[in-house]
Amino acid sequence: MRRNHGLQRYLWIGWLYVLLALLPSMAMSQDTVSNDAFAQLLTGLKADDFEQKEAALRQLAQSHDPRVLDIFKALQEARLYFASGSGEFIYLNENTDPPSGVKVLSGEKLADLDPAAYDKVSVNNQLRSLLKELTASLNLQSPDRSLRLAAVNELVGEVTPEKLALFKQLLATESDAEIAEVLQVAIAIADLDGADTQAKIRALERLSTSLRPEAYNRIQSLLAGLPGQPDSAGLHAAATNALHSIDGRREKYRFIETTIFGLSLGSILLLIAIGLSITFGVMGVINMAHGELMMLGAYTTYLVQAALPNAIDYSLFIAIPLAFVVSGLVGVAIERGVIRFLYGRPLETLLATFGISLILQQIPRTFISAQNVTVQNPAWLSGSWVINPALSITYNRLFIFAFAMLVFFGLLAIMKKTSLGLQVRAVSQNRAMAKAMGVRTEWVDALTFGLGSGIAGIAGVALSQITNVGPNLGQGYIVDSFMVVVFGGVGNVWGMLVGSLSLGTVSKYMEPWSGAVLAKIVILVFIILFIQKRPRGLFPQKGRAAEA
Amino acid sequence: MTRQSLIMQLIRNDRGGQIFIGLLIAMLLLVSMSNLLLPADSVLHLSTYAVTLLGKYLCYALLAIALYLVWGYCGILILGHGAFFALGGYAMGMYLMRQIGERGVYGNAELPDFMVFLNWKELPWYWFGFEHAWFAAVMIVVVPGILAFVFGWLAFRSRVTGVYLSIITQALTYALMLAFFRNEMGFGGNNGLTDFKEILGFSLQADATRVGLFVASGIALLLGYLLSRYIVSSKFGRVIIAIRDAESRARFVGYKVESYKLWLFVVSAGLAGIAGALYVPQVGIINPSEFQPLNSIELAIWVAVGGRGTLYGAVAGALVVNFSKTFFTGFIPEAWLYGLGAIFIVVTLFMPKGLVGLWQRRAAPLKAAGAA
Numbered sequence: 001m002r003r004n005h006g007l008q009r010y011l012w013i014g015w016l017y018v019l020l021a022l023l024p025s026m027a028m029s030q031d032t033v034s035n036d037a038f039a040q041l042l043t044g045l046k047a048d049d050f051e052q053k054e055a056a057l058r059q060l061a062q063s064h065d066p067r068v069l070d071i072f073k074a075l076q077e078a079r080l081y082f083a084s085g086s087g088e089f090i091y092l093n094e095n096t097d098p099p100s101g102v103k104v105l106s107g108e109k110l111a112d113l114d115p116a117a118y119d120k121v122s123v124n125n126q127l128r129s130l131l132k133e134l135t136a137s138l139n140l141q142s143p144d145r146s147l148r149l150a151a152v153n154e155l156v157g158e159v160t161p162e163k164l165a166l167f168k169q170l171l172a173t174e175s176d177a178e179i180a181e182v183l184q185v186a187i188a189i190a191d192l193d194g195a196d197t198q199a200k201i202r203a204l205e206r207l208s209t210s211l212r213p214e215a216y217n218r219i220q221s222l223l224a225g226l227p228g229q230p231d232s233a234g235l236h237a238a239a240t241n242a243l244h245s246i247d248g249r250r251e252k253y254r255f256i257e258t259t260i261f262g263l264s265l266g267s268i269l270l271l272i273a274i275g276l277s278i279t280f281g282v283m284g285v286i287n288m289a290h291g292e293l294m295m296l297g298a299y300t301t302y303l304v305q306a307a308l309p310n311a312i313d314y315s316l317f318i319a320i321p322l323a324f325v326v327s328g329l330v331g332v333a334i335e336r337g338v339i340r341f342l343y344g345r346p347l348e349t350l351l352a353t354f355g356i357s358l359i360l361q362q363i364p365r366t367f368i369s370a371q372n373v374t375v376q377n378p379a380w381l382s383g384s385w386v387i388n389p390a391l392s393i394t395y396n397r398l399f400i401f402a403f404a405m406l407v408f409f410g411l412l413a414i415m416k417k418t419s420l421g422l423q424v425r426a427v428s429q430n431r432a433m434a435k436a437m438g439v440r441t442e443w444v445d446a447l448t449f450g451l452g453s454g455i456a457g458i459a460g461v462a463l464s465q466i467t468n469v470g471p472n473l474g475q476g477y478i479v480d481s482f483m484v485v486v487f488g489g490v491g492n493v494w495g496m497l498v499g500s501l502s503l504g505t506v507s508k509y510m511e512p513w514s515g516a517v518l519a520k521i522v523i524l525v526f527i528i529l530f531i532q533k534r535p536r537g538l539f540p541q542k543g544r545a546a547e548a
Numbered sequence: 549m550t551r552q553s554l555i556m557q558l559i560r561n562d563r564g565g566q567i568f569i570g571l572l573i574a575m576l577l578l579v580s581m582s583n584l585l586l587p588a589d590s591v592l593h594l595s596t597y598a599v600t601l602l603g604k605y606l607c608y609a610l611l612a613i614a615l616y617l618v619w620g621y622c623g624i625l626i627l628g629h630g631a632f633f634a635l636g637g638y639a640m641g642m643y644l645m646r647q648i649g650e651r652g653v654y655g656n657a658e659l660p661d662f663m664v665f666l667n668w669k670e671l672p673w674y675w676f677g678f679e680h681a682w683f684a685a686v687m688i689v690v691v692p693g694i695l696a697f698v699f700g701w702l703a704f705r706s707r708v709t710g711v712y713l714s715i716i717t718q719a720l721t722y723a724l725m726l727a728f729f730r731n732e733m734g735f736g737g738n739n740g741l742t743d744f745k746e747i748l749g750f751s752l753q754a755d756a757t758r759v760g761l762f763v764a765s766g767i768a769l770l771l772g773y774l775l776s777r778y779i780v781s782s783k784f785g786r787v788i789i790a791i792r793d794a795e796s797r798a799r800f801v802g803y804k805v806e807s808y809k810l811w812l813f814v815v816s817a818g819l820a821g822i823a824g825a826l827y828v829p830q831v832g833i834i835n836p837s838e839f840q841p842l843n844s845i846e847l848a849i850w851v852a853v854g855g856r857g858t859l860y861g862a863v864a865g866a867l868v869v870n871f872s873k874t875f876f877t878g879f880i881p882e883a884w885l886y887g888l889g890a891i892f893i894v895v896t897l898f899m900p901k902g903l904v905g906l907w908q909r910r911a912a913p914l915k916a917a918g919a920a
Contacts, residue, residue, distance in 0.1 A: 286711045288845075341897055346711045347625045348896040351852060354845050355892020362885040479722045479841065482715045517726050524723040528699075528716055532706040 038065050039105055042089055045075075045121050046082060053127060061134040071104060072135045076128060080104075081118035092118065133158065140166070145176055152182045157214030159190035185210045189218050201238045208242035211253070211390040216246055253390040258508050264397040266504025267404035268466070271459035272477050273484035274411060274496050275452040281490050282428040282448045284346055285339055288353040290481070291474020292360035293331060293453045297323035297460025298469040299364055302373050313378040316461065323457035330360075331453020335446050357474070364471045372470035381465060396465050403462050407455060412493055414451070424448050480520075483527050489537025499538060558777040564904070565777065568860035569770065575602075576766040580759045596755045600830050603762035605870050607827040609863040610769045612850045614819035616862035617776050619851060621785065622812055623792040624709075628717030629820050630844035631724050632692035634834065636821025638728075639691055641741035641834040642675060643684030644752075648745050661743070662736045672734045681748055688825040689818040696817030697810065704806040704813075709795075718841045725839035740835025747829050758830070765826045769863070772819050776859050779815065788812055846888070852895050855902025864903055 041063060044056025060068050074080040074091050081092045081101070089104035092115065101110040101118075123131065132154070139151035159167055164187065171183045184206060191203035200222075207215045223239045226232045276290050287293075301319040305312060334356055342349045381399055386392040415421035423444045426434040435441045463473065480503075488499025503523060510519040534540070559565045579594055579602060586593040611633050618624045645660045654664040658671060677683040699720060703713060731737035750757040779785050790798045791805050799805045828834045846869075854865020869891065876884040899905060 284711075286715065338893060338897065345896075347714065348852075348900070350625070350627075350711060350714060351845070351848060352893050352896040355849075355889040355896075358885045358889035358892065362882070362889070365885075366882060475842075479719055483719060486712065486715060517730055521723045521727050524719045528702065528719065531708055531712070531716065532702050535706050535708050535712070 035105070038063055038067075042071075042104070043087065045080075045089075046087065046119075050124055050127060053121075053123070054130060057127065057130060057134060061138060067104065069135065069138055072131050072138075075121060075123055076131050076135075078120065078122075080121045081115075082121065084117055084119055089121075090118065092120075137163070137166075140170060145179070149176075149179050149182070152179055152186065156182060156186045156212060157189055157218060159186050161190070161193065164190045182212075185212055185215055189215055192218055192222055197235060200235055204235075204238040204242045208245040209249070211246065211249060211388050213389065216243070219243055219246075250390050253388070257391055257393075258512070259505055260393055260397060260401075262505030262508035263501060264400050264466075264504070265508060266501035267401045268459070268463060268477070269481055269484050269504055270404045270496060270500035271400075271407060271462055272456070272481040273488070273500055274408065274493065275455035275459065276481055277452075277485050277488070277490065277493070277496050278411075278424070278455075279449055279452040280485060281492070282424055283339075283343070283445055285343075285449075286346060286350045286353070286482075287334075287339075287449075287452070288350055288478070289334065289357035289360055290453075290456050291476075291478040292357045293327040293456035293474070294460035294463060294477070295364070295469075295471065295473040296327050296330060296360065297457030298375065298464040298473055299368065299373075299460075300326050300457065301461045301464040302368075302375050302469055305376055312376050313380065315376075316378060316381075316465075319461045320458050323461045324454040325457075327457025327460070328450040328454030331456075332446050332450040334453070335449035339449070340442070340445065361471045361474070370471065372468040375464040375469050377465055400462050400466060407458065408493070408497060411451075411455065415493060420444075420447060483524065485537075486531060487527055487537055489539035492537070492539040495537055495539035554778075555774060558774055558781065562777065564858055564860050565773070568773070568863065572766060572770055576763055580763055583755065583759055596758050599762050600758050601874065603758070603765045603830045604827060605867055606762070606765035606769050607823045607830070608847075608850065608870055609866040610765070610772045610823035610826075611820050611847060612854065612862040612866035613769070613772050613776055613859055614816045614823065615847055616851050616854075616856070616859060617779070617816045617819070618813055619848070620856045620859075620862070621780055621792060622788050622809060624809065624813070625711075625714045625848060626717045626813070626816075627714045627841070627844045627848060628719075628721035629816075629847055630841075631717075631721035631839055632696060632817040632820035633824035633827070633843075634721075634724070634728075634836075634838035635692045635695065636688045636824030637828040637834040637838060638735060638741070638824075639678075639684055639687040639821070640825035640828045641744075642678040642735075643681060644744040644747060644829060645741050646675075646679040647747065648743065651745055652743070660736070660741070662731075662739065663734070666731060668734075675734070684825075688821050692817040692821035692824075693814050696814045700810045700813040701806075704809045718844065721839050721844050722841050725836050725841075728836035728839060736835070738835065740833055741828075742833040742835075744829060744832060752829055752832065761826065761830050765830070768822055768826055772822070773859060773863070775815075775819075779812070780859075784808070784811075849888075849892050849895065853891060853899075853902055855899075855904035857901050857908075858904050861902055861904035868903065 041056060041059050044059065045053055047053050047056065057072075060071065070091075071080065071089075079091050079093070080089065082089045090101040090110065090113075091104060092113065093100045093102075094115070098111075099113045099115050101113045102108070103110065136151040136154040139147045140155070142148050142151065155163075167183055167187050167190070171180060171187065174180045174183060188203035188206040188210075191199050192207075194200065204219065207219060219239050219242050223236070223243070226236050226239070272290070272294060275293075276287065279285050279287050279290075297319075300323040301315065304319040304322060305315045308315060308318070334353070338352050338356065339349055342352060377396060381396045384392045384394040385398070415425065423434070423439045424447075426437070426439055427441050427444050427448075431441060434444075460473070463469075463477075467473070484496060484499045484503055487503060488495030488497075507516075507519045507523050510522060514522065531537075559569060579599060582592050582594045583596060583599050611629065614632075615626065615629045618626055648660065650657045652661040652664075654661055656664050659668060663671070678687070699717075703716065708716060727733055728735050728740075729738060735741065744752050746752055747757065747761075750760065752758075780788070787798065787803055787808050791803070791808055795805060824834075824838075850866040850869045851862045852865065853869050854863065855861035869888075872887070873884060876887055895902065901908070
């Protein structure tokens with residue numbers, strides 16, 4: 001019974017929405033012109049003279065007929081034709097074979113059209129921009145919120161004195177806060193064209209909190225036109241203040257944006273360095289093939305998408321565990337097959353793993369392609385979150401940050417809460433003692449290496465969402481991630497977090513004034529100098545074993 | 549003590565070294581005669597291309613000796629030796645660029661083509677002096693030496709060792725690569741320095757010049773070998789070996805471990821610079837890709853293949869790996885990286901003493917039999 005009740009309520013709400021949606025259109029239909037008069041207006045479009053066409057378009061826009069928007073759209077897309085004989089207007093669809101059409105006035109469908117019997121209604125650039133403007137004006141009153149918002153956004157900075165009244169009227173009835181704000185800005189910009197100095201100053205005050213480029217440009221041009229005008233001192237001060245205020249706000253948002261860029265770069269570094277750090281920390285092994293394990297993860301994503309082309313949106317959920325397994329198994333194989341024979345000889349390990357990296361790099365070249373492959377973004381990762389005109393964040397940046405944090409805290413939990421973590425920490429602090437206490441160090445080594453490699457694999461999945469996937473994917477990041485390890489301190493997970501995020505953000509802060517390449521060089525030099533002071537990184541590992 | 553006897557002293561107890569020097573001199577003579585004296589259609593004639601290729605290998609061999617000096621004798625694996633090689637190469641390249649003079653595409657006597665192209669009005673200060681061969685010759689050693697001195701001073705003083713040092717040197721060469729890619733640096737950016745015309749007045753296109761460069765590389769290798777022998781057999785060299793085997797003990801005994809390491813490193817960087825300088829006129833170009841970290845790691849594997857027990861082992865490793873690289877990339881280019889990767893793994897796993905180690909192991913029972 002309760003369930004039924006809920007259903008009823010939904011129905012009611014649905015009804016309310018339908019009514020609400022109908023209301024404005026009912027209101028509009030009151031002053032619509034008659035069908036005949038509308039047809040008469042349309043014939044104006046047949047004129048060869050563009051000025052006559054312009055007049056016809058303006059009249060059509062004022063007719064308040066619901067078909068006008070479709071007609072304008074068809075004109076912009078060059079789909080509006082009229083029969084050479086009867087003069088009847090149709091929308092032509094050339095995509096069907098033979099071409100088909102729809103009658104403009106009656107909506108009647110026509111198949112098997114002979115295009116030769118129809119003339120196109122042509123438009124020039126001037127008419128095209130007029131059409132855009134008229135469409136936006138019509139949409140201003142549309143019941144659809146998103147259409148209305150788009151229309152208002154389109155018209156900001158183009159509000160002529162004639163339209164000012166309409167805008168003010170719209171503002172009075174607008175219930176949506178976001179649209180209302182854009183309307184206010186549009187009105188304020190239009191006010192700057194007026195004669196009333198006080199109104200202008202008020203408008204400037206209003207605009208000083210707007211981040212829209214139109215507002216900024218208009219104030220700048222106002223300021224440029226001021227010298228030579230009488231009594232412009234107050235106006236000048238207000239305009240300068242407004243620009244200052246906008247600059248300040250823009251600066252603030254740019255800073256936030258840079259921070260976010262930096263954090264997302266830092267997250268990538270974190271994902272890469274964290275796996276590197278556990279293998280280095282626990283086994284003292286520099287794994288030069290780490291970047292290639294990451295590349296394997298990225299190619300796993302590619303293969304998953306290739307195998308399931310219809311499920312791109314879900315591909316990441318399959319790719320992440322799969323990449324973990326693939327890279328993790330390859331990692332265990334590397335450890336069992338090569339590295340375990342080289343313990344205590346770190347330099348040789350470095351060279352041997354480098355050899356492995358060369359072989360792994362060659363594998364996709366041989367079996368897939370030497371070129372980069374495209375990995376698609378799921379729909380839920382494309383696009384961006386627009387906070388205001390000065391600040392928008394792409395979803396994949398947010399995703400990578402969240403994902404890196406998830407992996408980081410997941411790993412932290414493994415290290416702190418599981419028996420594997422306990423053993424790993426024991427081995428990394430004092431291998432001999434751990435062994436004496438009954439820890440199977442060989443087994444711990446293999447699992448640790450597998451874990452580190454698996455994390456490299458999922459880092460690869462994340463990376464495939466933001467850069468090109470190719471055989472050289474790993475190489476581009478390996479030096480940077482080693483820098484993170486050296487900077488943060490070997491084997492310290494928190495060191496990795498602080499190290500990667502700070503290196504990421506610092507390099508992004510530097511980029512605007514130094515350029516990306518110079519920023520990288522400066523950071524490398526900084527780290528070389530940094531380890532003078534702290535040879536074991538920010539957070540050195542404690543315990544005697546670390547001294548050896 | 550005459551010079552002759554010093555050399556004899558250096559190689560008296562070095563049987564492998566004697567063989568190496570003998571072979572090297574014989575090769576220099578035979579190859580240059582075969583190219584210059586025999587007619588082009590003779591079976592024994594070596595093309596100028598092959599001579600230049602051999603000259604390139606000899607430069608690599610010198611580079612391998614330079615790395616061996618620090619890695620083999622002092623246990624410091626520097627993975628950025630390619631940087632010193634490239635810096636020496638750039639110093640030579642700058643001299644060669646200045647020799648082009650008015651024969652460049654833009655015909656500017658003062659400025660190299662790429663500077664004219666970038667609309668630069670005058671030569672940057674660090675290009676001054678490079679029109680003189682003697683100045684360039686000094687810089688070829690001094691520039692890598694200074695970099696090694698500054699870097700080594702910082703690194704050794706704070707006791708950065710082992711893999712840390714290897715990684716940091718990787719970062720060093722990587723940073724230099726990025727820097728040299730920039731046009732603003734004034735070293736030709738991406739394209740580097742190329743289109744050389746002549747060296748010391750001899751045309752670089754002439755066969756005789758090519759052979760001359762080949763012989764010069766051989767002599768440089770020979771001298772580099774003798775210098776290294778001299779260093780390791782001196783008291784300085786003994787301390788170096790002591791540092792390799794027991795760093796803390798050497799320090800406690802009272803040796804200034806840092807300065808020993810530092811000077812060895814500087815000498816090694818200078819040798820690498822010379823190798824680079826001889827390499828550039830033979831290949832005809834120097835660009836930032838010489839700095840790429842991969843090159844420096846590959847260099848380490850040459851030394852490892854040869855065997856980290858002897859100086860001539862390093863030479864042998866450089867020659868063997870590069871011969872096979874040329875051979876394989878010519879026939880089956882896709883397989884080369886598999887091959888190189890496999891070399892890395894096999895050598896580190898199964899041949900800790902490299903090719904020379906294998907040879908010595910076979911030679912040892914014979915020697916023992918002979919003694920008995």
